[in-house]
Structure formats: structure tokens, C-alpha cells
Amino acid sequence: MAKPSRQTVRDLRRNSRGAVLQQLYFNGPMSRQALGTATGLSSGSISTIVAELAGEGLVEDAGTVDSDGGRPRNLLRVRPGCACLIGVDVGETRVRVELFDLGLTELARYERPLEGRGHDVASVVRHIADGVAAVVARADVPDELLLGVGVGVPGIVERGSGDGAVVHGQTIGWDAVPLESLLRTSVALPPGARLFIENGAKTLGRAEMWFGGGQGASDAAIVLFGSGVGACVVTGGTIMGGTHSSAAEWGHTVVQVRGRRCRCGSRGCLEAYAGAEALIQRWREAGGALPPDADEESAVTAMIAAAFPQDGAAPDPVAVAVLDETAEYLGAGLANLINLYNPERILLGGWAGLQLAPYMLDAVRGHATAYALRHPAGQVVIEPGRLGPDAVTVGAATLPLAEFFARGGRRDAPVAEADLVPERTGWRAVAGAQV
Incomplete structure (x- = not known):
């Protein structure tokens, strides 16, 4: 038996205002007629809500658009400075x-x-x-x-x-x-x-799904590749997680039994091989020449310059080998996400991921395909995030x-309160x- 709705008139009004604001924010500028079609609200309700929002300084005029055989329609948008x-x-x-x-x-x-x-x-x-x-x-x-x-x-x-x-x-x-x-x-x-x-x-x-490379996808994984690695998993249009919000802690899945010590204290974690901190440590252990007092970002820049010199010099084989190994571990980690969640799209973000993507993303794609099951691997697109650092x-x-x-x-x-928890909404x- 269906439960009766407990929404009050105030709730309905609030939700209607929110629906209009969302449409204008993500799809605006829009006419009142288009708002009615998109929200399912009557023309009278749209007029009342728009008048309220305009009176509160939240919505403003955004020009006109020609209509089929009628008068031009006024367009509305959310006012950015409100x-x-x-x-x-x-x-x-x-x-x-x-x-x-x-x-x-x-x-x-x-x-x-x-x-x-x-x-x-x-x-x-x-x-x-x-x-x-x-x-x-x-x-x-x-x-x-x-x-x-x-x-x-x-x-x-x-x-x-x-x-x-x-x-x-x-x-x-x-x-x-x-x-x-x-x-x-x-x-x-x-x-x-x-x-x-x-x-x-x-x-x-959230940023990539709302405004970047995740727009339009229902199932996706957005990877943060910085000092360590993490992933946001989206299934059915909802970000996974709840009261314990951990973004799946993908970086601490084991990719090598009895492997390298991870900074979390365990052994063989993906982060022990694919994070920027581990990348630099492995380069140093292999004899890589780091700039004095280099921070992580400048050290990764130096490693890229050594592996892919722009002055015609020979590539540093040590830097190339470490980056190649990193690409394989990262690809294997992405294969785990592919096999577990069957995403349509995987986006590589984070400062290190964006810095390294032009040099190793093709290799990462190849390894992810090789380690994943054939069918889900054939459905996924792997590309850099679009919103930058x-x-x-x-x-x-x-x-x-x-x-x-x-x-x-x-x-x-x-x-x-439940409506304010992003993972539940x-x-x-x-x-x-x-x-």
C-alpha cells in the first residue's frame, strides 16, 4: 500500500522554487514556457515563482528569443551575483x-x-x-x-x-x-x-559530474591522482557513499600481495605504486636525480622532463621505466573499477593526473583494457578531467x-536533513x- 505524502504546501512551494532555479541554473537562459515544460508546473505557478525569484534578486532577464509565429519570448537566468x-x-x-x-x-x-x-x-x-x-x-x-x-x-x-x-x-x-x-x-x-x-x-x-567531463553519464568513476590516489564512483547517477563518506578508498585496494609498504601502513596498495609520492620515491630508489629541496609537484615536473626531454636529448631510461610501471599499475587499478562498476566513463583528475595524462594516458588505457574483462572494457571511455587543478x-x-x-x-x-546529504539526494x- 502506498504511503500518503507528508509534504505540506510549504514543502511543495519550496520544491517548485528549487525546480525552477535548477532548470535556469543548468539549462538557462530559458523562457517561462520552456520552464513550464521542463518542470511540469502550470503557467500560473511559473509566473508566480518567477516573480518571487526576480523580486528577491535571484533571477534576471536575459534577452528574448523568437517564437513560432508569435511574439518574442523573454528569457530568464539565475543572476550570478545574487x-x-x-x-x-x-x-x-x-x-x-x-x-x-x-x-x-x-x-x-x-x-x-x-x-x-x-x-x-x-x-x-x-x-x-x-x-x-x-x-x-x-x-x-x-x-x-x-x-x-x-x-x-x-x-x-x-x-x-x-x-x-x-x-x-x-x-x-x-x-x-x-x-x-x-x-x-x-x-x-x-x-x-x-x-x-x-x-x-x-x-x-561532483564538479566533473555537474560541470565537466561527467555530464550526461549515469555511471562513472572520477580519479583523483595527487600525492596519493582516490576515486569517486557514480552509479545510476548517484555518488556512492553515505554516513561513512570515503569515496570507496580505491587507492588502498591491494594490487601486489606482500608488495611495497603504503603510507597507510599496509602493503601492496595501489597508492604505493601510483600516487605521486610513491612515484617520486621509486624514481629516487632507482637512482633518479631529483632537484635539491624539490616539492612533489616540481619533482614530478622534473621526472617528466627527464623522460620526455624537449631539447633533443636522450630520454632518461630510469624515469621512462618508472613511468611505464606506474602506467601499468594505474591501468590495473582502473581495470578493477571497470570490472566492479562497469562505468561508461573514467576521468583522470588531480594535479599529478592532469600533469601526467598527456604522456601516459594512452598506455594507461592499454593496460586497463588488458586487465579488465573484455565486455565492460569495450564500453568505457577513459579521458582527462576537464576542470583542471x-x-x-x-x-x-x-x-x-x-x-x-x-x-x-x-x-x-x-x-x-536527509535532503541536504549529497549522497542521498x-x-x-x-x-x-x-x-
């Missing part, structure tokens, strides 16, 4: 904070490097707090325009405790860190602005953006108009 969002990337080598308008145009940026294994919790919290204050001040954002802050972090994000989101980041030395509680007491946010914490590979995946911060900023839609564009609108529920 709100701002902050995305934070707590990476392996730095903390990056970016302020965006609602159209995700960058307005201000703040970065601080993390020295060595510098994931001291107090330092990271201070960098985030300083970064949020700095970008808001630089862009001179009024308090009422800031919707919230999304933070992408390495490791497992556990929700449901009294302290809010707790982070288990084994590879960075974080054991049940109550990050949400710490940030709420350290980051100065105006009333109504909310804080969200998510696994960094998942924020990368800032994809994690863009994805983090979509966390308050999703809530903006769920609340129908109103900060104070009541909404069920699913990206299709927010960006479904794109598919």
Missing part, C-alpha cells in the same frame, strides 16, 4: 580556498603550502579560517550574500556524531578528528552561512550550492536537467 560560495581543498601539499559567485566564477583565492607531512590539525584549521576571512575581505562580500563553505578533505568523513563531521585520515595522521566542530569555533561565518565537509575525491567527482574547490563549493537548491533559494526555508536530483 550569492557567493566558498570551496576549500585540504590537499596533500597545500590548503586552497576559493570564493566564487553563483556562476562559479572565481572572485578571490588564498593558498598556503603544507610543509613536509604538515597536516597538523591546528595548522589546517588556522589556514582554512584565515583563507575564508581573506577571500571574503578581498572580494568585499556582504554577509547576506555568502551561502556557505564546502571543505574537501583526504580520508573518510563520518557523519552522525554530536561533533558533526569527523575525519579519519589515516595517510595524513588524522584519527577521528572532529573537523566540523573545530571549524565551527574557528571560522567566522555570517548568520545563515553553512559549513559542509566532504571527501576530496568526492568533491572532485581547481576541480576539488569547485566541487566543494557545490555543497552549499546544492543546499541552496534544496531550500528553494531561501536561507531560512525548513528542509529535511544524488547529483541527478540537483542537476538532473543536464541528463
